[in-house]
Amino acid sequence: MSSRDQAAAAALAQAAVACDGAFLGIAIAVLAVRTWLRFRFSSSALSKIRNAPTVRVSDLTTLLHDSSSSDDDDSSDGKLVVVRGQVQSKSSVNGNWMSLKDDVLVSPSSGDRAVVVQQTQAYLYNEWRGLFRWTYDLHSLFARSWKEQESSSLRTVPFILIEGGYWPRSGYVVVNLSDSVHPIPLTTVYHQLRPVQASPYTFLQAMFGHEYPVGLLDEEKILPLGKEITAVGICRSQDGVPEIKSCKDLPYFLSDMTKDQMVGNLAFRTKILLWSGIFLGTLSFGILGYAITRNWCRWKEWRHQRQRIREQRDEATVENSADNESGDAPDGELCVICLMRRRRSAFVPCGHLVCCATCAMSVERDSNPKCPVCRQTIRTSIRIYAS
Structure with a gap:
């Protein structure tokens, strides 16, 4: 470890144990608060998904009609539902459903028909400690990540979810991806790692311990037609057609998992966050309590020591004056x-x-x-x- 990293490690250690660990206790307390906030989010999402009805695609129109008839005020906000169906292009319902000339995307690498195509090129970097920096140090912990995204493109076309085996006689639901930050359950159809040809500059980078690219990773992921996925979101009727949209309060929108798998995954995550929050909160409370008690005792000892020094100084003054007054007296x-x-x-x-x-x-x-x-x-x- 270099002298710079030794100084950084010593500074971090001193900051962590400063004031008998008060800063460390505050940092753990902040982490506990963030864990509790994530627990509340996961608990709320678990309750919403667990209480959301699982509806077939063909029953969405009836459900939305019944909900709008029972409460007209809430019909504009939609209803949280869980729908499972197969992916199909929206253009298939605009014309003849038997036509094969749908508005779909074609994967350049595999030729599969899809509604979402994502192409990514990423350089893989390696760090090797060379002639002057051959040891591992703290700088590598804060260095650039192993995978750096260089370019990424995402193409989508409007798509719907249908009920498998009953199309086109059954209904469909339109998937609205606008304002959605949730991941899409894509399937990898192309994955290739190509080595990067080394240059004299790369050799100098390796010698002096800097990062250098070792490979170029090409990936292509698609959402193919016919894939069965689950949609969890707010469903409302748009011009008589059911449309489902993502909910910001839920961690899922489109997923390969079923409702039971989502509930099980969220229940496990909620339990982990609960016990982690309890552990971190207890640990921070103990550290902060110990720090407060120790600093209070130190302050009292310091005050007592100052009082003792003052008393000793007064005694010395009195003794000096007493020595002057210890002469003959009646x-x-x-x-x-x-x-x-x-x-x-x-x-x-x-x-x-x-x-x-x-x-x-x-x-x-x-x-x-x-x-x-x-x-x-x-x-x-x-x-x-x-x-």
């Missing part, structure tokens, strides 16, 4: 406790002038300070100076 003016120094401190509130400054300070520090003459509880003492 018997009636000697301290009643030490019988060595002159009486200089009067107790409050009784007002008896019977002790020197040193003995008066020792009386004040008792757990129950009392005047040695009248035995009245005292609060403090006052130094008396003779003019």
